[in-house]
Amino acid sequence: MSSIVCDKIKVSIFGESHGEGIGCVIDGLPAGIKLDMDKIYQDLSRRAPGKDKTATARLEKDIPHILSGVLNQTTTGAPLAMMIENTNAHSGDYENVMTVPRPSHSDYPAFVKYHGYNDSRGGGHFSGRLTAPVVFAGAIAKQILEPKGIQIGAHIKRIGNVCDACFDKNQISKELLEQLSKKTFATISEETEEKMRAEIETYRMAQDSVGGEIECAAIGIPIGVGGNMFDTVEGKLAGILFGIPAVKGVQFGLGFDFARANASKVNDEYEIKDGKVALLSNHNGGILGGMTTGAPIVLSVAIKPTPSIGKEQRSVNLQTMENETLAIKGRHDPCIVPRAVPVIEAAVALGILDLML
Amino acid sequence: MSSIVCDKIKVSIFGESHGEGIGCVIDGLPAGIKLDMDKIYQDLSRRAPGKDKTATARLEKDIPHILSGVLNQTTTGAPLAMMIENTNAHSGDYENVMTVPRPSHSDYPAFVKYHGYNDSRGGGHFSGRLTAPVVFAGAIAKQILEPKGIQIGAHIKRIGNVCDACFDKNQISKELLEQLSKKTFATISEETEEKMRAEIETYRMAQDSVGGEIECAAIGIPIGVGGNMFDTVEGKLAGILFGIPAVKGVQFGLGFDFARANASKVNDEYEIKDGKVALLSNHNGGILGGMTTGAPIVLSVAIKPTPSIGKEQRSVNLQTMENETLAIKGRHDPCIVPRAVPVIEAAVALGILDLML
């Protein structure tokens, strides 16, 4: 298992859902970055549960405590360590027996891989809660990128059968991205939110859950970031994005729609505009030959429905090796897509920063 | 630019389309692997152009010459270097001026990134020809995996509007994968091939090109390979797959169809079968929490239409900074999807081997 991401900025993530806490060490940050803690809290708050019916009722405080690497609110160049305490931390010995693995969760392969030693309480290190340090690190990455004119924002493109408007790939404004990155339920079209909330409510009532798609854009990136072969922007970002639990697909520009397309329709032609080379379209999502073209990076990710549902499911008892049914108790997210939006932004911010250092 | 891939087995790829040749150095191979050169030639031949109307008429021989690391057809444990000579190699000074960048190619960002020093002849190091060393390395990876019971195969899932049958995700036979990995036009359903060839022909006649989707499966992998967070099987494979030119999307299991789905329909439940834990379905494509579940790994990638087309396109002259039109001469692939099949297999084989070492 590796919970370390990126090359030049390395983020080492630790913690378990029901342990002492969760956190990260960020190694390689430039010195002299004045941190705006409010912006960090804002992103953490967008990810945190408990704000409304779309998310779990469990109350988390998610207050990041900086342990090192920052002096007078400014980075020192030394590793920045951060910890969020779990308010539910207990001490003593634990019953740590995995009996009935939850379908479509990591429970069963983790049990086999770690010979039963993995902390299975609440998913342990596999819990979605571990995305909080990703959001924290991404919020810092955004603060380093923004003064360079780079803005990142994402929105819910789809939940179940309800779709939001899509980004106009070749023309995305800084204002739109700023607005999106402040919302707790981020949609481009205002009327979408209500429909999506209704869609989620339907599944919540049915003790079920529903998946979705998140579209993310990054503007202001200079031409030529990344590289071909195994240094592509796509490969770099996908490597991080697939580290976010529940992400099962990543596409850039038209993505899978390219499979139905012909070149004369989807090639991005050039023209001279104001004395500079400009693109007439951006079907490639801002990346050609693995390198940025100067146009917005536009990507989307597929999020599977959260597998923890109240409905009865078939599973097995790993101790008795007999079939058993399972109905997951407690209040779980009927849709994690809204909360995943800042996590996707964070992953993209970290990847872009790492490519640019 | 990094043309080095994987961690434990490192493949360092070199060469240009119109230079001396192309090749790779594979560092970290186990000693004592008896190489079956015929199988390597077979995969290279499936990728090579010139076999029929679906591919470019340019004749390449693509004979790999092993320079080191092999003695008596057996790996020695030292780095394996391989080179394929370009039969069109010339010497002397070159006119290397990029004038009119081809739309949707790497030409323009490469020109900016490398300040015009990049070898622009035939795409240089950015040429699709550089996938030949990937296929070579992947063919060796397959030979190491096969004795462990791991079989990898891929097929054309879609070209334009024509679709092949899909893999039955929870039950894929070794025989099917073996058959597919010998075909030069790999489809599951026999009647698909003719329809796809007709689809390609339509675009060829129109001096256009068409995209597609390739589905790949790997069976026989033990439970628990990979890991969560930034060591996921998905992230690892995607990082390599996006290094293949023209790949613009990667999805696992249901992938983007998860966005429309609800958990009670798509959760993969468990049962005891012959005394062992078995999955009732495999919507997750053999991966949960970033780790293999023992079920087949099933993924698909989107391939964009090859941007080199005969139709006139709008571009710019980088020397005069004026608009110009461009009609790409010569015979180019109207569809690279069939030739990309062994490249996808190779990328998956390298990724899985690297995760298992």
Added chain:
Amino acid sequence: MSSIVCDKIKVSIFGESHGEGIGCVIDGLPAGIKLDMDKIYQDLSRRAPGKDKTATARLEKDIPHILSGVLNQTTTGAPLAMMIENTNAHSGDYENVMTVPRPSHSDYPAFVKYHGYNDSRGGGHFSGRLTAPVVFAGAIAKQILEPKGIQIGAHIKRIGNVCDACFDKNQISKELLEQLSKKTFATISEETEEKMRAEIETYRMAQDSVGGEIECAAIGIPIGVGGNMFDTVEGKLAGILFGIPAVKGVQFGLGFDFARANASKVNDEYEIKDGKVALLSNHNGGILGGMTTGAPIVLSVAIKPTPSIGKEQRSVNLQTMENETLAIKGRHDPCIVPRAVPVIEAAVALGILDLML
């Protein structure tokens, strides 16, 4: 700056001398290792100051608090995070102005590199205190290696003009190494300790400090660990050892004495002994061609005298850019060599474990 070490087990170290605390995240530990906390405390205690006149009078408690990755005293396979609180941590804004850099310390290059943003209080992240997490991680590495029959121990080979006996390179007993790794002032010959303490006392009285050499051995390592070129055991261990403040030289086997030697005297010949290949000598310190030979690994490192001394020294004022003299107040170690012994052991343990995983 990178404070991450090793490849398969990655140790990410954080903290500052006068910040909240210091600690590390260890990523890649196998699951199911039962930790003996007493052994960890013992090594930390050997490194800690304040035990006697040879070390600084500052009192540190150095109690490691495990934040994640351990359940029921057993590793879970998830990242193990640990923190040692600084009992002297303050909050609020700090005067962080570097005025007069201490000669032979990192002060001046750090000031230039980090543009004055680095935490300069007590050396910040550059403090020798940051070796405590290295000792912690190394103590865990030892506990993983010991059941495989691998024992590591070190002793003070020299302080100033006083030398200890050297290891008999081809025959080092487990008992000797176990004894050494329990001592707070580790010497092979008992009478050496007193002489060395006297040597140190001389320098302490003169408000000066003195350097030394530490010899470390590791036994029980199988043949063929490591590799040639850039995977050598020597390169791996040296890369970690030079990360320990004050280490200025690393040598293996005869090391620099090889420069005066001829092959017929120092070649390590073979013989058959009890039906096995055995070495008649071990001048190469257990490593040939970068690989272990099965003989003990024997290396030594040079430790420079700690540069913080009471004697007046010439320096400059970085604010006024004028010459200034400096006499470092407070009680500082007149010799850090005894306290560095467990740090060297830890570095060697981490390197060997990383090579063997």
Added chain:
Amino acid sequence: MSSIVCDKIKVSIFGESHGEGIGCVIDGLPAGIKLDMDKIYQDLSRRAPGKDKTATARLEKDIPHILSGVLNQTTTGAPLAMMIENTNAHSGDYENVMTVPRPSHSDYPAFVKYHGYNDSRGGGHFSGRLTAPVVFAGAIAKQILEPKGIQIGAHIKRIGNVCDACFDKNQISKELLEQLSKKTFATISEETEEKMRAEIETYRMAQDSVGGEIECAAIGIPIGVGGNMFDTVEGKLAGILFGIPAVKGVQFGLGFDFARANASKVNDEYEIKDGKVALLSNHNGGILGGMTTGAPIVLSVAIKPTPSIGKEQRSVNLQTMENETLAIKGRHDPCIVPRAVPVIEAAVALGILDLML
């Protein structure tokens, strides 16, 4: 085994002593570097054998053939592949049975590690001949560093009992380093050469060999390159230097002499000189806290006597498992130290370039 070195510029080395050839792929070179091939040949020629009695009589031509990454003598930014053909390359099946391992060579651990599959002809991939690609890559690194005002040069500090003058650590001229880096027998003091040649001749006559020490300096490096903990200049350079066969010790500045020293004598004090901070001495060899101080980097390495000697030695027969004696036939270097000088320079150049990119 890994034959890949450095992080930002990656050099992947391949080849065997008696195979098709040897070479390397350099990944990550900046585009637009005009290569001076004469300087590359000069360094390769300094390393090549056969020039005089101090080196082996075997004739090698060592002409590097560039396969990719260079157009019009200028780097393109794509991987630079290079190959030196072995003029003694044969084809067909080989007798590859290791019978009697040469003492102090890699033969025996390589035999165990690679289960006898390693190419044992002439040492295979373990041969000193593999340092030629290191010299090639280092020669390019020097050409990138020189326009930045960075000059690297080395000399033979000692052979057996004969010592050369040492660098004046705090004041090393560009001219001296340039002179040294052109010599085939590099000494500072002219009279030393004759004495060293006589020392070598003595051992040659006795069918023996002798070791030595090489001192290397690098000037013109800005302040603050490198970092503390595991990003030190010392660790970086040592990691590469120990990859050179026969290197058994690496020290910086006073190195092991620090063990006998007291701080008040060896601390490097500061003064203001011409309005800038200057060092009064450079006992630390240009590195404090793992970072460069602006003073010359000065290091030295110990080279063991080449183990191949004509004198009869004790060994074992790995097939019969009986004792056997061995007298190595053919003309071997009685001292490889003079030929190792450009290899040490190359390793230092690669390390510094990698730290500065």
